[in-house]
Amino acid sequence: MTATDNVRGLTIKQPWAFAIAEGFKTVENRSRRTNYRGQLLIHAGRAVDHAINIVSYSRDAAIRFDELGGRSNYWDAREHIPSQIVSSPPVGLALSGVIAIAQLVGCHQAVDGCCSPWGFPDQWHWELTDVQPLMRAVPRAGALxxxxPDVELMAAVSAAS
Ligand SMILES: [Zn+2]
Structure with a gap:
């Protein structure tokens, strides 16, 4: 048994990764279920979903997004202007890197608006707890x-915790 047997990584588009790392979004929407339980590296992918308007999910998340230097368009929420990620972001807004560690503790199929507003219908909701943002993003390419994670990545994550 090695140090990486009980940890997995999950690549998530921004700004969803931000919302998880900052503790707002406690479920991850996936088309497939998972039986994995344990430590989960929250990895921000290279792509940004510019259509996501954070304030439509959480006013507090939008405020935090702006605090970190993003532009949630909080004041223009009704205009649905796409969010932007700044070029040299703090850890929560980073791209292509591990930004937090969480625990994956459960998985259920969406029913009747459960986990609203973050959990989507017709998806599996992967339940996340104990989210700890890293002090700095640990660069890595995303994966499906x-x-x-390999030993080197886990060492870098530990050093950034
Ligand atoms: Zn749910």
């Missing part, structure tokens, strides 16, 4: 599905 649950991926297994």
């Amino acid at each position: 599905g649950l991926w297994k």
